[in-house]
Amino acid sequence: MMTSGSDEQRLRSLVTAKVTYAEQGATRAVLPAGYHHVHRDVLLGKGRVVFERAAEGLLGWRMHRDSGMSVTASQPTAVPAAVAVLRWGLGPVTSPAPCCVVYTVDEPDRRGFAYGTLPGHPVRGEESFVVRLEPDGEVRFAITAFSRPASAMARLGAPVARRVQKLLTDRYVRALRELAAP
Template identity: 50%
Template sequence: MRLSDLAALPLTYPEVGATAGELPSGYHHVHKSAVIGRGRARFEEAAAAGLRWGMLRGAGVRVEPTTPVAEVGAEVIVRLGPIPAPCRVVYVVDEPHRRGFAYGTLPGHAESGEELFLVVHDPVTDEVSAVVTAFSRHATWWSRLGAPVTSLVQRVVTDRYLAAL
């Protein structure tokens, strides 16, 4: 699988952008957050790192993106081990107190769905949090067969995403 081949591929799920609101039924849902610091400077630092694929890289995931900073339409191949997981950025959040991006799965990914990586600053408490929201279901026979293992890996990697920034 080459990065240059991904632009022609369709997303593997119809609910594009659903991590921005109510998650669709029929999928496994994840919503986890962790406080990663305090203050506006910490928010700016973490948000900038997050948009440069920082949650993924900091979690030990190999990242091969088409752009150095996440932007709508950018493709990325992520690898945790030898299996490629191709994705495309479907939206970017750039608000005063929320920044991040969501990507969706492309053909060749073991799962079908979307994942949002977000950094949030609460102006009342001054806390900065990392947030991961996702919906997914198995897309291959081998991911269905290995469901107990893939579910465990997803939980561990999500926790590592939150600790990465």
């Protein structure tokens, strides 16, 4: 998908915006009550090469792009405070999903990031993506999220939004598996 000039303008206006939820960083530990929770942990493959390829694809926004989203980002990689406007949809019907990277993970055997929702996102919450190289050589990918509708209109569409979230999670996994393959 192509990025639009309006997403570039939106991105500039969001650089100083605050996340739309109080529990910033909560995907690192216990997820807060009152939200829909997502926990997904999958095997990507084995070995350092798979780990490095997965981490590079994740941190460079490739996983998102290869899952069918357009990404307009303030930084070429996911770094703290980077802002991105993500879009996914069918044909001309897309919805902007602005978010900000709230933390990153940069350890020898764990890499990833979490982003939180910004004003204009259809939900409020946070999603983390972490690739890890286990001691036995397995490379695993974990997605952890908490979210709830950001508006009355979004609350009406919550059941559909959960199905879309599951579909996107599946697409993230598929895209990262392909990016990680040696």
